[in-house]
Amino acid sequence: MFDWNDLRYLLAVARRGSTLAAARELGVNQSTVHRRVAELERKVGLRLVHRHPTGYRLTEMGEQLLPAFAEVEESVAKLRRAILGLQHELTGTVRLTCPEPILSRIVASGFVDRFHDRYRGLRIEFVISDRFVDLAAGDADVAFRSGEGSDERLVGRKIADSTWALYASHDYVERRGQPHSIEDLLLHDLIGFDGLLESHRATRWLATALPGARIVARNNSVLGVLSAVKSGLGIAPLPTPIGDGEGELVQVLPPVQELARAWYLLCHPDQRTTPRVSTFIDFVVEELPILRRVLGG
Numbered sequence: 001m002f003d004w005n006d007l008r009y010l011l012a013v014a015r016r017g018s019t020l021a022a023a024r025e026l027g028v029n030q031s032t033v034h035r036r037v038a039e040l041e042r043k044v045g046l047r048l049v050h051r052h053p054t055g056y057r058l059t060e061m062g063e064q065l066l067p068a069f070a071e072v073e074e075s076v077a078k079l080r081r082a083i084l085g086l087q088h089e090l091t092g093t094v095r096l097t098c099p100e101p102i103l104s105r106i107v108a109s110g111f112v113d114r115f116h117d118r119y120r121g122l123r124i125e126f127v128i129s130d131r132f133v134d135l136a137a138g139d140a141d142v143a144f145r146s147g148e149g150s151d152e153r154l155v156g157r158k159i160a161d162s163t164w165a166l167y168a169s170h171d172y173v174e175r176r177g178q179p180h181s182i183e184d185l186l187l188h189d190l191i192g193f194d195g196l197l198e199s200h201r202a203t204r205w206l207a208t209a210l211p212g213a214r215i216v217a218r219n220n221s222v223l224g225v226l227s228a229v230k231s232g233l234g235i236a237p238l239p240t241p242i243g244d245g246e247g248e249l250v251q252v253l254p255p256v257q258e259l260a261r262a263w264y265l266l267c268h269p270d271q272r273t274t275p276r277v278s279t280f281i282d283f284v285v286e287e288l289p290i291l292r293r294v295l296g297g
Helices: 006-016 019-026 031-045 059-088 098-108 111-118 168-175 183-187 201-209 222-230 242-244 275-286 288-296
Strands: 050-054 053-057 091-096 122-128 141-148 155-162 164-169 190-195 214-219 234-240 249-253 261-267
Touching: 006 019, 006 031, 006 053, 006 059, 006 242, 019 155, 053 059, 053 190, 053 261, 059 201, 059 275, 091 098, 091 275, 098 111, 098 222, 098 242, 098 288, 111 122, 111 275, 111 288, 122 275, 141 155, 141 275, 155 288, 164 222, 164 242, 168 249, 190 201, 190 222, 190 234, 214 222, 222 234, 222 242, 234 242, 242 249, 242 288, 261 275, 275 288
Parallel strands: 091 122, 091 141, 190 214
Antiparallel strands: 050 053, 141 261, 155 261, 164 234, 164 249
C-alpha cells in the first residue's frame, strides 16, 4: 500500500511543525521531505498535511492516523533491534569521543546507564579531548562534536545547538560591575584561550570584536578557563550549558550569535553499519530530547 519508510518523514513533520526542521532532524534536504510526504499521501489516497503560514499541520485524517503511524515506527525500531540481536552478538565497546566539559553532563543525564541497561553486552568507552580525535584513523568510533561538521570523510547528523555567552563570577561583578554591551568589555579583565584552543572561534571572536582587550590570563582548555572565571579573575566566553550550570557564575551578556554552532553526531562510513555502532547511533536518536538539553542547555 505504501513504503513504511515514508512514515518517518510525516512523523518528523508532525513533531517539528515544518519540513525544514524535519529535514534537519532526519539529516536530509527539505525537498526530500516534501517528496516523501507527497508520495505517502498519494499512496494512501488521503490528504495528511496542510501548509499554514506558521508551518505544517496535520489534517484531521492525519491526526487520526498519527498514533497508528507512531506505533509502526516503534514496531520497526523494535524489529530492527531484534534482528540485530539475532544476527550479531551485540558485545564489545563503543568508543565515544567528546569535549571534556560535557562529560559530566552526559553521565549525570543517565544516558550511559540507560544504554548499558538496554545493551548488556556493550560498553561505552569515552575518549576525552578538547581536540578533534581522528575518527577516520580509528582513534574513536563515534563523536559528539561542536562546529561546522566539515570533515567530508565522516557522516552524521545535527543533534543539538551550541551556544556561548559571557560569564563572570558573582564576586567579580560585585567588585568591578557588570558590562552592558560588548564594548563595555574593553573596561574589564578578560580570560582567553591558547594552546589547542588558540584557533577556536571564541579566540578569533575576542580578537575581532575586542581588539586591544585586556587579557589577564589564558588557558588551553574550556575547564581551565571556567576555573579562572570562577576564581573571580575575569570575564570569558563559555558554553551556556557549562556556564549556566555553575551557581558561582552569572551570565553578564547574552549568547553571542557569532559563536553559535551546532552539535553533530559523527562517525566514519565504514563504521556506520557495524552492529555495535549502528545500535549506539539508534540509541542516540531515541535520546535526542535529553541530549539536546545536555549539549545545548
